[in-house]
Amino acid sequence: MPTFLLPDEQAKRISFDNLRAKSAALLLKAGLTAEDANLAADGLVSADLRGVDTHGAANLLRWYLELYRNGTMNPRPSWQITHETPATANIDSDYGLGLVIAPKAMQIAIDKAHKVGVGFVTMHNGRHLGMAQYHALLAVPQNAIGVCLTASGPLMVPTFGREPRLGTNPIAIAVPCAQEPTFVFDAATTIVAGNKIVIAHRLGVPLPPGILSEDDGTPIMHSIPAPSTYSRLLPLGSLPDLASHKGYGLACAVDILTSVLGGLTFGAKLDSGSFSHCVAAINIQAFSNLDDFKRTMDDFVRMLKETPPAAGQERVLVPGQLEWETEQERRSKGIPLHPEFVDWLDQACAQTGV
Amino acid sequence: MPTFLLPDEQAKRISFDNLRAKSAALLLKAGLTAEDANLAADGLVSADLRGVDTHGAANLLRWYLELYRNGTMNPRPSWQITHETPATANIDSDYGLGLVIAPKAMQIAIDKAHKVGVGFVTMHNGRHLGMAQYHALLAVPQNAIGVCLTASGPLMVPTFGREPRLGTNPIAIAVPCAQEPTFVFDAATTIVAGNKIVIAHRLGVPLPPGILSEDDGTPIMHSIPAPSTYSRLLPLGSLPDLASHKGYGLACAVDILTSVLGGLTFGAKLDSGSFSHCVAAINIQAFSNLDDFKRTMDDFVRMLKETPPAAGQERVLVPGQLEWETEQERRSKGIPLHPEFVDWLDQACAQTGV
Numbered sequence: 001m002p003t004f005l006l007p008d009e010q011a012k013r014i015s016f017d018n019l020r021a022k023s024a025a026l027l028l029k030a031g032l033t034a035e036d037a038n039l040a041a042d043g044l045v046s047a048d049l050r051g052v053d054t055h056g057a058a059n060l061l062r063w064y065l066e067l068y069r070n071g072t073m074n075p076r077p078s079w080q081i082t083h084e085t086p087a088t089a090n091i092d093s094d095y096g097l098g099l100v101i102a103p104k105a106m107q108i109a110i111d112k113a114h115k116v117g118v119g120f121v122t123m124h125n126g127r128h129l130g131m132a133q134y135h136a137l138l139a140v141p142q143n144a145i146g147v148c149l150t151a152s153g154p155l156m157v158p159t160f161g162r163e164p165r166l167g168t169n170p171i172a173i174a175v176p177c178a179q180e181p182t183f184v185f186d187a188a189t190t191i192v193a194g195n196k197i198v199i200a201h202r203l204g205v206p207l208p209p210g211i212l213s214e215d216d217g218t219p220i221m222h223s224i225p226a227p228s229t230y231s232r233l234l235p236l237g238s239l240p241d242l243a244s245h246k247g248y249g250l251a252c253a254v255d256i257l258t259s260v261l262g263g264l265t266f267g268a269k270l271d272s273g274s275f276s277h278c279v280a281a282i283n284i285q286a287f288s289n290l291d292d293f294k295r296t297m298d299d300f301v302r303m304l305k306e307t308p309p310a311a312g313q314e315r316v317l318v319p320g321q322l323e324w325e326t327e328q329e330r331r332s333k334g335i336p337l338h339p340e341f342v343d344w345l346d347q348a349c350a351q352t353g354v
Numbered sequence: 355m356p357t358f359l360l361p362d363e364q365a366k367r368i369s370f371d372n373l374r375a376k377s378a379a380l381l382l383k384a385g386l387t388a389e390d391a392n393l394a395a396d397g398l399v400s401a402d403l404r405g406v407d408t409h410g411a412a413n414l415l416r417w418y419l420e421l422y423r424n425g426t427m428n429p430r431p432s433w434q435i436t437h438e439t440p441a442t443a444n445i446d447s448d449y450g451l452g453l454v455i456a457p458k459a460m461q462i463a464i465d466k467a468h469k470v471g472v473g474f475v476t477m478h479n480g481r482h483l484g485m486a487q488y489h490a491l492l493a494v495p496q497n498a499i500g501v502c503l504t505a506s507g508p509l510m511v512p513t514f515g516r517e518p519r520l521g522t523n524p525i526a527i528a529v530p531c532a533q534e535p536t537f538v539f540d541a542a543t544t545i546v547a548g549n550k551i552v553i554a555h556r557l558g559v560p561l562p563p564g565i566l567s568e569d570d571g572t573p574i575m576h577s578i579p580a581p582s583t584y585s586r587l588l589p590l591g592s593l594p595d596l597a598s599h600k601g602y603g604l605a606c607a608v609d610i611l612t613s614v615l616g617g618l619t620f621g622a623k624l625d626s627g628s629f630s631h632c633v634a635a636i637n638i639q640a641f642s643n644l645d646d647f648k649r650t651m652d653d654f655v656r657m658l659k660e661t662p663p664a665a666g667q668e669r670v671l672v673p674g675q676l677e678w679e680t681e682q683e684r685r686s687k688g689i690p691l692h693p694e695f696v697d698w699l700d701q702a703c704a705q706t707g708v
Contacts, residue, residue, distance in 0.1 A: 085471030087441040088640040117439030120472050122641055145615070161661035161670040173607045175614075183610070185603040191596060210596045217664025238596050242545060242564045246590050249539040249673040250604075253527045255654070256537065260529075261499070261641050266654045286442040287476055287615050300609070300620045307515035310571025316515040319603040 004199045005053075012342045013334030020045040022345055023057050025354035030068040031075030036100045040064075040130075043099040047131035048335045051326030052186070054195035055131035058341040064097060064128070065348075072273055073097055073127045079104070087112050089121045090262050098129030098150065098277055106138045106146065109281040113144050117286035122262025123277040126150075132172035133186035133323075139281045140176045143290055147280040148172040151251075151258040153270045156190050157232045159245040162217035164231055167267045167275075168194055169254035174320075176284075178294035180301040184320030189251040190233040200226035202338070210238035219244075358553045359407075366696045367688030374399040376699055377411050379708035384422040385429030390454045394418075394484075397453040401485035402689045405680030406540070408549035409485035412695040418451060418482070419702075426627055427451055427481045433458070441466050443475045444616050452483030452504065452631055460492045460500065463635040467498050471640035476616025477631040480504075486526035487540035487677075493528060493635045494536050497644055500528040501634040505605075505612040507624045510544050511586045513599040516571035518585055521621045521629075522548055523608035528674075530638075532648035534655040538674030543605040544587040554580035556692070564592035573598075 024041035028034060041057075044064075048056030067073035077096025081089045089108055093101045105121040112119030129135070129150040139146025152167030170193070172186040188194075191211045200207055209221045213232040219239050236247025259266045259276035270276070284293050307316040330336075348354075378395035382388060395411075398418075402410030421427035431450025435443045443462055447455045459475040466473030483489070483504040493500025506521030524547070526540040542548075545565045554561055563575045567586040573593050590601025613620045613630035624630070638647050661670040684690075702708075 083641055085637070085640045088471030088637070090641045115440075116470050117442030118472050118474050120636065145610070157664075158658055158661050158670050160664055160667040162664045163662055165658055165661050171604075173610075175610050183606070185607050187597070187600040187603060189600075191591075208595050213664070217662075217667070236591055236597055236600050237545075241562050242592050242596070243541070243590055245671070245673075246541040246543075246601075249541060250525075252537070252654075252658070252673055253539050256499070256527075256529050256651070257636075260647065260650050260654055261636070261638070264642055264646050264650045266650065266657070268654075268657050282474065282611075282615070283439070283442075284615070286439045287437050287444045288618055292618050293614065296614050296618045296620065297610070300606075300614055300622075303620070303622050304512055304519055304606070307512050307519050308517055308571075310511075310514055310516045310567070313514040313571070316512050317599070319599075319606055 011336030012339050013336050015334050016049050022349055029352045030065050040099040043130045043134045046134050049327050049330050050323040052131050054193045058337050059195050086116045087118050091123045093123045093126040097127045102135040106135050106279045109279050110139055110142045110144055113281035113283040117283050120280045124263030126275045126277050129277050132170045133184050135279050136172040136174035140174050140182050144281040144283050146174040149254045149258050150275055150277045151255045151267045152275050153272050154268045155194055155233050156235055156251055157213045159240050159248045165268050166251040169251040177297040180298045181324035189236050189247050197230045201228050365690030366693050367690050369688050370403050376703055383706045384419055394453040397484045397488045400488050403681050403684050404677040406485045408547045412691050413549050440470045441472050445477045447477045447480040451481045456489040460489050460633040463633050464493055464496045464498055467635035467637040471637050474634045478617030480629045480631050483631050486524045487538050489633050490526040490528035494530045498635040498637050502526040503608045503612050504629055504631045505609045505621045506629050507626050508622045509548055509587050510589055510605055511567045513594050513602045519622050520605040523605040530648055531651040534652045535678035543590050543601050551584045555582050
């Protein structure tokens with residue numbers, strides 16, 4: 001999988017706390033409450049920390065501030081529950097940032113899971129979610145499995161199609177272990193998240209085969225220069241013969257469980273910058289003994305790690321392992337950022353008196 | 355996607371009712387109650403009807419009867435709920451066929467969804483599920499979204515790995531529409547369900563690239579003769595560069611939500627023929643008006659169908675559409691079956707006095 005990392009000698013490193021504090025300060029200036037600014041900054045910079053650079057401050061903070069400035073995003077959302085049952089809620093996000101609304105929705109889901117076994121909460125009229133795994137991970141310290149989905153306006157070309165009709169529609173699930181790092185699966189249902197193309201373009205690196213389609217819908221199965229803009233991402237599977245209908249179908253399922261269920265709409269009808277989300281929490285103790293579950297997760301993860309590697313490969317990874325390793329490294333050495341972003345950040349903080 | 359259809363001139367056609375009645379009679383003879391035999395036969399032959407030949411009577415009935423004969427599968431399971439909350443249950447299947455246990459589990463999930471919004475039911479100590487979408491579809495007439503997952507012993511090679519560690523671990527979701535056919539996504543997290551290779555071998559057709567790995571874990575990216583046995587299926591994505599870690603990660607998630615959560619075990623520890631399942635039902639009216647939801651689903655499905663086709667393609671399909679079209683055709687013309695199976699079926703029915 002392409003990662004598109006900035007060469008280390010070009011990067012400037014900033015500590016997690018520093019980047020989070022600066023991000024929070026700029027969000028506060030944009031009109032958020034201190035609590036919401038801190039919450040959003042924590043989610044945003046957690047992505048930088050875990051190596052999910054597509055969803056970190058360097059890629060998203062300027063966009064978020066622009067959306068607050070031009071009135072597209074509401075810094076003081078009057079979000080409210082429009083429908084509720086013991087296990088479910090449907091939230092009108094009032095155009096608040098997903099990084100602000102989804103953690104509150106996840107806490108509602110967790111509370112419901114503790115009471116009745118499962119909590120499932122949709123969010124409509126939403127804005128960008130940030131990194132999906134951030135919200136899923138909130139369930140883990142509360143002894144629940146966390147799930148988070150989000151759907152956006154069209155970027156994915158359906159199998160056999162010529163035009164984008166679905167978002168990148170990621171699926172995240174976080175599961176506690178006893179000794180092993182938390183299991184975290186977090187993946188777009190396209191081959192790559194859209195922002196990866198932006199990053200590849202910025203770094204001037206080529207795009208591998210299988211990521212985009214031609215304007216006529218034909219999958220591009222050779223390497224190309226990373227374009228500055230993109231609109232036709234291929235579903236997971238890339239080609240019909242490699243079962244791209246499965247990536248496409250998963251994206252549909254995500255659109256249904258977020259947009260259709262929560263908002264009576266769907267991605268292709270959403271304006272650019274609009275998103276629908278859902279979160280779910282599953283109370284592990286509703287099914288079995290918590291410690292036994294966590295120990296079984298340890299065994300499961302170790303069994304996977306101990307798979308003999310394929311010819312020419314070093315090791316088998318487990319979902320969330322690379323992110324965990326990156327987090328350890330970046331906590332100690334700081335987060336490597338593009339100098340252009342660091343300059344902008346310093347200037348923005350100086351200009352606004354932060 | 356490879357479908358491996360029997361050439362029409364070689365097939366014998368049998369009506370759905372006839373095939374179901376014969377299957378039920380043989381299951382009854384195997385020791386099931388009449389109710390369970392009818393239930394299992396309905397699920398089994400529904401797969402033949404919908405064109406999911408991998409999971410129909412022709413592929414599975416003989417195996418099921420053999421498992422009953424040799425005592426691996428329990429024809430009279432004393433299944434019971436071992437853990438329960440308002441939204442969840444964990445069922446010990448007592449080695450009963452999934453086609454018998456899962457419909458009952460799904461009804462429990464639906465009842466819970468009607469009471470508290472969501473129902474989520476795991477099944478451990480299970481046997482084969484049949485076609486996952488059969489169980490998901492049970493929720494649809496009861497105005498719920500249905501979900502069904504199942505995990506088996508190892509068949510999938512993890513990304514970068516050399517040996518199988520996960521099952522094909524399919525994901526099914528069924529969603530009601532107003533006028534359009536029900537939306538049904540049902541897909542293994544490998545490129546193909548394992549039985550497809552058996553069918554390809556039986557038909558003597560080659561296997562396309564991207565489905566299996568070599569013994570050393572290297573993905574086979576050229577066409578090969580379909581082998582008579584297989585043990586190394588590639589995850590959805592096929593290659594690491596085409597994001598096979600996503601198919602692998604989804605398979606892990608399915609294993610966790612079924613085996614680890616319900617049974618404190620995982621696929622790689624399951625004996626051959628053992629399976630863990632889960633079903634979930636989401637009450638649509640907990641989130642919005644049911645009719646509005648179904649109409650939005652119609653709009654969503656039509657929007658996808660109306661995607662301009664890619665160069666050289668005829669049309670864009672929606673998950674469940676081909677199955678629905680096949681069902682219409684096979685209801686009127688009968689189910690096309692391999693003559694060898696039809697001969698066996700007639701003989702088995704004659705021998706057992708059915």
